[in-house]
Amino acid sequence: MSSCVAPTSPSQAAPAPRWGVQGSLIQPRQPAFWLFLALLGIGGYLFVDEQSTFSQLPTALTLSWGLVLLYAVPVVLIVYGLDLFEREPKLMLAAALVWGGVIAVSLAGYANDAWLSVLGKVAPADFTADWGAAVVAPVTEEILKLTGVIILFLIVPTEFDGVMDGFVYGAMIGIGFTVVEDVSYFINATAAFGGADQTGPVIDTFLIRVVAGGLYSHVLFAGLTGMGFAYFVTRRQEAFSRRLLVFGALVVAGAGAHFVWDSPWMMSVLDVAPGVDKPSTFQWVEYGLIKGLPFLLLLILMVLFATRSEEKNFRAIVAGEPDPEVITEPEIAYLGSLWSRRKARSAAGRIRGPQGSRLTGRLQAAQVEYAMIRSRSDTLTDPALDAQRLKIRVIRAQLVAVQFIPVAPAAPMAAGPYAAPSMTPATMAAPSMAPATEPPLPAGPAPEPVATAAPQAAAQAVAQPQPQPAAAPIASAPPAPPIWAPTHLVPPGGMAAWNAPDPSRPAMLNLPERLELVVESRAGAWAQVRAVNGWRGWVDGRRLVDRG
Amino acid sequence: MSSLPPDASNAPQPADSEPDDSAALPRWAVPAVPPPWAGTGQAAPGGQPPAEQPPVETAAVQPVQASAPAGPPAWAQPGAPQQFGQPAPAGPPAWAQPGAPQQFGQPGYGQPGPAGPPPWGQPAPAPQQFGQPGYGQPAWTPAGLAPTVARKPLFDRQKWLPTVVVAAVIAGVVLGGIGLDKVIAAPSAGTVNVGDSVTITAAPGWNRVDTSDSGGGVELQKANVQLTIAAMPYSGTAGAALLDAEQSLTSDTAQISFGDEQDGTMSGHVTAMAGFEAIVSGSSGSGTFDGELICVLDGNDVVEFVVATSQGDLSGVVDDLKAMIASLEVGQ
Numbered sequence: 001m002s003s004c005v006a007p008t009s010p011s012q013a014a015p016a017p018r019w020g021v022q023g024s025l026i027q028p029r030q031p032a033f034w035l036f037l038a039l040l041g042i043g044g045y046l047f048v049d050e051q052s053t054f055s056q057l058p059t060a061l062t063l064s065w066g067l068v069l070l071y072a073v074p075v076v077l078i079v080y081g082l083d084l085f086e087r088e089p090k091l092m093l094a095a096a097l098v099w100g101g102v103i104a105v106s107l108a109g110y111a112n113d114a115w116l117s118v119l120g121k122v123a124p125a126d127f128t129a130d131w132g133a134a135v136v137a138p139v140t141e142e143i144l145k146l147t148g149v150i151i152l153f154l155i156v157p158t159e160f161d162g163v164m165d166g167f168v169y170g171a172m173i174g175i176g177f178t179v180v181e182d183v184s185y186f187i188n189a190t191a192a193f194g195g196a197d198q199t200g201p202v203i204d205t206f207l208i209r210v211v212a213g214g215l216y217s218h219v220l221f222a223g224l225t226g227m228g229f230a231y232f233v234t235r236r237q238e239a240f241s242r243r244l245l246v247f248g249a250l251v252v253a254g255a256g257a258h259f260v261w262d263s264p265w266m267m268s269v270l271d272v273a274p275g276v277d278k279p280s281t282f283q284w285v286e287y288g289l290i291k292g293l294p295f296l297l298l299l300i301l302m303v304l305f306a307t308r309s310e311e312k313n314f315r316a317i318v319a320g321e322p323d324p325e326v327i328t329e330p331e332i333a334y335l336g337s338l339w340s341r342r343k344a345r346s347a348a349g350r351i352r353g354p355q356g357s358r359l360t361g362r363l364q365a366a367q368v369e370y371a372m373i374r375s376r377s378d379t380l381t382d383p384a385l386d387a388q389r390l391k392i393r394v395i396r397a398q399l400v401a402v403q404f405i406p407v408a409p410a411a412p413m414a415a416g417p418y419a420a421p422s423m424t425p426a427t428m429a430a431p432s433m434a435p436a437t438e439p440p441l442p443a444g445p446a447p448e449p450v451a452t453a454a455p456q457a458a459a460q461a462v463a464q465p466q467p468q469p470a471a472a473p474i475a476s477a478p479p480a481p482p483i484w485a486p487t488h489l490v491p492p493g494g495m496a497a498w499n500a501p502d503p504s505r506p507a508m509l510n511l512p513e514r515l516e517l518v519v520e521s522r523a524g525a526w527a528q529v530r531a532v533n534g535w536r537g538w539v540d541g542r543r544l545v546d547r548g
Numbered sequence: 549m550s551s552l553p554p555d556a557s558n559a560p561q562p563a564d565s566e567p568d569d570s571a572a573l574p575r576w577a578v579p580a581v582p583p584p585w586a587g588t589g590q591a592a593p594g595g596q597p598p599a600e601q602p603p604v605e606t607a608a609v610q611p612v613q614a615s616a617p618a619g620p621p622a623w624a625q626p627g628a629p630q631q632f633g634q635p636a637p638a639g640p641p642a643w644a645q646p647g648a649p650q651q652f653g654q655p656g657y658g659q660p661g662p663a664g665p666p667p668w669g670q671p672a673p674a675p676q677q678f679g680q681p682g683y684g685q686p687a688w689t690p691a692g693l694a695p696t697v698a699r700k701p702l703f704d705r706q707k708w709l710p711t712v713v714v715a716a717v718i719a720g721v722v723l724g725g726i727g728l729d730k731v732i733a734a735p736s737a738g739t740v741n742v743g744d745s746v747t748i749t750a751a752p753g754w755n756r757v758d759t760s761d762s763g764g765g766v767e768l769q770k771a772n773v774q775l776t777i778a779a780m781p782y783s784g785t786a787g788a789a790l791l792d793a794e795q796s797l798t799s800d801t802a803q804i805s806f807g808d809e810q811d812g813t814m815s816g817h818v819t820a821m822a823g824f825e826a827i828v829s830g831s832s833g834s835g836t837f838d839g840e841l842i843c844v845l846d847g848n849d850v851v852e853f854v855v856a857t858s859q860g861d862l863s864g865v866v867d868d869l870k871a872m873i874a875s876l877e878v879g880q
Contacts, residue, residue, distance in 0.1 A: 114725030192823030193807025
């Protein structure tokens with residue numbers, strides 16, 4: 001039985017988000033859009049002015065941008081990749097980066113100076129000297145970054161479907177902020193050292209701010225606050241007080257992480273032995289771990305929570321899909337994280353080679369795209385949905401047609417620990433296109449007979465590991481010959497197969513199209529065929545396609 | 549055994565029970581659950597395998613069903629019973645017709661009913677007033693006629709308030725800080741005597757801080773920036789004075805590294821300066837500091853300026869430093 005996605009009754013599930021409807025940043029009817037443009041003009045002017053000043057140290061400036069981009073590009077890709085199902089529009093992500101790197105950081109420079117000066121006038125001098133930065137910067141900078149998330153929400157509220165969206169936009173704003181701020185730190189360090197050496201101070205500061213503390217920077221702070229805001233505006237099924245509480249808690253967590261990072265606490269970690277002029281990179285890493293790791297763990301937990309929520313939304317969107325070939329429960333589970341997706345691709349790569357891995361990746365992308373289309377379709381008969389179903393089937397057919405890599409019988413299970421019991425090399429060669437037996441998405445059990453099939457039962461069956469249902473018949477099957485040289489293919493549309501060339505018996509199964517077979521013998525119109533895993537059966541030999 | 553495969557015309561019937569040799573079949577080979585729209589392929593006894601259609605419907609790889617024909621499906625026709633999950637058919641349902649009472653639970657319950665003529669016996673609507681909204685529009689729209697398309701407002705009115713609030717918050721953070729800083733009087737140390745014969749005028753916002761470790765000099769502070777000024781007789785060059793000062797600072801601060809020396813003049817005074825980076829950990833203050841050491845030579849005196857602040861905050865006081873160095877006077 002194929003484990004197609006069980007439909008969910010409306011009373012059981014929250015309304016599925018409309019992921020497939022993507023909004024544009026260009027929204028002239030939204031006042032927030034014009035506010036964004038106005039602030040971009042101000043911030044852009046300040047940004048250009050600062051960078052032109054920095055250009056007096058051209059080598060340091062070039063090196064600084066090179067180093068921060070070395071750090072920022074992978075972080076951007078990771079954040080983008082963490083948004084597993086509904087990828088945000090690129091223009092919106094660019095706007096978030098620009099907000100952080102051009103608007104927020106420029107305004108924060110003035111705000112910090114002003115509020116530090118105010119603090120210096122009203123607070124004791126010692127307090128201001130020691131704690132001024134820790135008190136002022138978390139407040140001003142986190143507010144300015146969070147307002148970026150809010151403005152993006154006001155421009156395109158439909159792009160905020162879950163907590164993950166808040167993380168993505170917050171983190172992007174944080175990346176933009178930290179990149180430009182780091183460049184200014186590098187240049188200031190170079191200038192403080194007279195500017196004669198334009199590489200040493202840059203690299204030293206890079207080691208401190210990025211290598212040691214890069215994980216605990218504005219990406220972490222703004223990611224937390226952004227998630228808080230997204231929780232507040234998207235989880236409307238929860239009580240207002242609870243949403244407000246979570247929002248406040250995450251904003252406090254983000255600002256608190258910033259406060260701890262800027263505070264003079266734990267400076268003793270950086271103490272050096274007599275005769276040593278500065279702490280080692282290891283000390284800086286230790287310093288960063290102590291001050292930033294707890295908040296980083298909190299962020300990771302929140303991201304996991306958000307991912308679960310996204311998976312739930314994905315499940316709600318694809319629920320009720322009548323075609324079991326589109327996506328199965330195990331496949332949904334495998335789509336649930338970057339790690340499991342990669343694992344599935346690797347499993348496919350081990351047994352079908354690089355092409356199998358690539359096709360599995362394409363299958364995963366097509367299934368996510370299917371959910372996008374489904375979320376914006378009002379009916380299951382939408383032609384776009386049909387087209388996507390066809391695309392998925394074609395990929396599955398291509399995947400099945402990929403030649404297996406021979407695996408020694410005594411070898412351990414090639415598909416890795418995540419492989420289902422049916423994932424022995426023999427079963428992976430199965431002439432079935434049932435998704436539960438597909439190598440790249442291997443968590444599902446072997447399909448059940450049609451007569452006992454029920455979608456709900458299938459889902460339950462998938463949830464419970466089965467004691468190797470396919471093992472017995474596979475073990476009793478004759479071993480496959482060492483050289484696999486298929487002579488024929490199953491024609492388009494598939495074809496029926498019999499256990500014996502006896503027309504009084506019903507056909508036992510249907511072979512999928514493009515399945516490779518060897519014709520071993522013929523009896524009139526009947527042909528006895530063998531599949532790669534050793535399975536034998538009888539088919540209408542007249543319909544077989546000669547491989548030529 | 550070797551009779552012809554079943555023909556399509558006499559396809560075999562489905563078996564009621566599992567075949568006796570089904571155990572020989574791998575379970576994976578059993579086709580998946582067919583989609584609901586799929587037919588029930590069958591196999592009939594006798595003949596040969598079907599020529600065109602497989603006798604067992606497969607869920608594995610089926611050609612995609614043809615797209616739905618143009619036009620609304622049957623369930624979407626007005627009057628047809630609505631099916632769960634399907635969009636509502638075009639046209640208003642019966643309960644939404646003018647005059648029909650609203651029913652609880654129906655969409656639109658509690659909303660104004662469809663436009664229609666005023667009921668018989670009811671007072672007519674008030675005459676339209678020139679200049680009032682809707683002047684020139686019919687008082688009611690007959691059912692079935694397309695309503696007048698309302699012009700969209702230039703801006704989304706619902707978003708005005710939150711946008712203004714956000715703008716106010718940003719302005720409060722930036723402009724509020726700047727304004728408050730200007731409003732609160734900046735107590736300045738004014739003219740400060742450094743040593744016996746040197747005076748400087750502290751820039752606005754710089755306060756004198758009396759600490760025990762200022763080394764006989766004067767310590768000023770503005771926000772989180774600390775400035776120590778010391779004056780002493782000196783007969784060497786500004787560069788030599790800078791080296792001496794660096795050694796002194798190095799002995800006082802375990803973790804400090806200096807940049808290259810820069811020589812020049814500032815407001816007519818010969819100067820030598822070097823940037824530094826220091827890590828301070830102690831009861832009097834902890835953190836990573838950026839700083840600048842400036843030695844100003846004036847006659848037989850050298851005046852040392854040591855400015856230090858949290859990393860990245862030094863650039864905000866450069867103008868103040870220049871102003872204070874320019875105000876430096878050496879008495880006779």
